[in-house]
Amino acid sequence: MSFGAFFTPVARRAALLFELLLGLAGFPGMAAAQAQGEVAMAKSAVLADACAQLVVQAEADQAGCGCPPTGCVRTQGYWSNKPGVIWPSGFDRNAPFFSSGLSWQQVMDRPTRGDAYLFLAHQYVAAVLNRAAGASAPSGVQSVVNGATTWFNSGATLGECMAGGCPLQRAWAGVLDAYINGIYPGAPKHCDET
Structure with missing residues (x-):
């Protein structure tokens, strides 16, 4: 039985993330669900969504603590x-x-x-350029940038993430989209354009 069965819906998301991180999703009892492609893909989407939501929530909880954000951010259209x-x-x-x-x-x-490759690439380029231009980034955003860099370096290619594929990369794109639009908790706001 998974840890998630013992928690409320909000806590279940955190438990699912911890199951993923600890590798518990592969233990007996989960093998049948993982063997079915649609179930495994749906689970991946839930985990990716839960991960993104937990990162955003953690940043929101910490937004009032520590150093204030520096700089400002611009969207992919600007860059x-x-x-x-x-x-x-x-x-x-x-x-x-x-x-x-x-x-x-x-x-x-x-x-x-x-194509999730391109969804992520568009947000990634803008996020990296914002960072290089002096905008600060909360740890959750920087972790996503680091994860995306590793994924792009792994040989990922255009067209491999079609039709709802690559749910983690889609979740990463959502986090970076919030960052470059100035709405990510604890991140700099959008630049005033003159």
Whole structure:
């Protein structure tokens, strides 16, 4: 029996995350559910959603504690489309974006069309550029950036995350979207455009 069976719905999400982190999801009793593709995919989506919600909640709980956020954030549209925007030092629009076969700018210009790789890439590029431009990031955001960097470096490719696939990467994109729009708890607000 999973730990989640003993908790309220809110606590169950935390228990599911801990099951994932501790590897308890693979113990006897869970094998049958994991063997069924749809059940396993649904469980992954729930875990990814629970993980994202827990990260946001933890940041909200800590938002009043510690150092105030510094800088401000801008959306992917600013970094991709606004004329005359110069990217922070060390970042080149024409540099290869991991193993995608596209440049950073080409990734930003490409429509997502349901591909979680591109959903995440768009938010990732904006988050990384905001950080390089001096915006602070709560630990939950930085953890997502680090996880996404590792995933992109692992050889992930365009088109492998279609039709609802890659729920963790979709959850990461949601966290980074909240960050670059200035609504993530404890993060800098959106920049005032002049």
